[in-house]
Amino acid sequence: MLRVAVCVGSACHLRGSGEVIRILQDLISAYGLEDQVNLEGSFCHSRCTGGIVMHIDDELITGVRKDTVFRLFQDKILRRCRP
Ligand code: FES
Structure with missing residues (x-):
């Protein structure tokens, strides 16, 4: 299981880390990687x-x-899950 951890501390939150997490959730779901990515x-x-x-x-x-x-x-997650 690939571990992907996005910082939700104050500075990163203000820069939009919540949106980054939502985008990653959508991509993981769209590519059917729920069983491979945490x-x-x-x-x-x-x-x-x-x-x-x-x-x-x-x-x-x-x-x-x-x-x-x-x-x-694409470069760091999809490539590792589907080499
Ligand atoms: S590294 Fe400090 S808030 Fe993200």
């Missing part, structure tokens, strides 16, 4: 100035934006 919110990663911050397993990703999350999904 999407969750996480607390502050102490990288607030680089937000939105997320983890995909042990990989830390900074600077996530709602307009780039689809590309991130």
Whole structure:
């Protein structure tokens, strides 16, 4: 199970992490990956100035934006679930 954790701390929340989570939920559902991806919110990663911050397993990703999350999904999530 791939673990995807999006920071919902204050700074990332203000940058739109809630919207990023909703977009990822929709994509995971649309591609039928519910059994392969565990999407969750996480607390502050102490990288607030680089937000939105997320983890995909042990990989830390900074600077996530709602307009780039689809590309991130394709490259980092879909590719790992459907190599
Ligand atoms: S609020 Fe997201 S890294 Fe601090």
